Amino acid sequence: MLAKGWQRAAHRDIDDHLSTPAQPVHTHDRAEPLARGEIARIDIALRQHATRFLKDDLLQVDVRGDWHFPRNPLSGQFPTFYAPSPKGNWVLLSGGEYDSHLLFGSRAISVTDSQAARLRTTPV
Numbered sequence: 001m002l003a004k005g006w007q008r009a010a011h012r013d014i015d016d017h018l019s020t021p022a023q024p025v026h027t028h029d030r031a032e033p034l035a036r037g038e039i040a041r042i043d044i045a046l047r048q049h050a051t052r053f054l055k056d057d058l059l060q061v062d063v064r065g066d067w068h069f070p071r072n073p074l075s076g077q078f079p080t081f082y083a084p085s086p087k088g089n090w091v092l093l094s095g096g097e098y099d100s101h102l103l104f105g106s107r108a109i110s111v112t113d114s115q116a117a118r119l120r121t122t123p124v
Helices: 113-121
Strands: none
8 A cells, every 4th residue: 555545524624724736634623424415525635655656657546435454453453443434325426527536746856777777677
């Protein structure tokens, strides 16, 4: 897993003063649950990370309605856990009038040809 982010739909209000296009900050000052069938924009901040992507690398996005890791003292989340969200169904809308996208910042790096060749041949 490269990075993760989570957001309760009821706490979707954005702090315009603290947020940036690539890093939304939520106010969490009130809960506003969605009504059944209501469509709402929900911005999810990804935790910061430092990863170098090479040409032809693939990025997979996993969108879930529950916590990604098992709550198990030996192999999962321990000792704390996140309170489960209320039960319900959710639908991710994209395309047309629904602008769903992944936005993350990038930073240019300089790599010599020999460093790039070594990166391509290093086993993972």
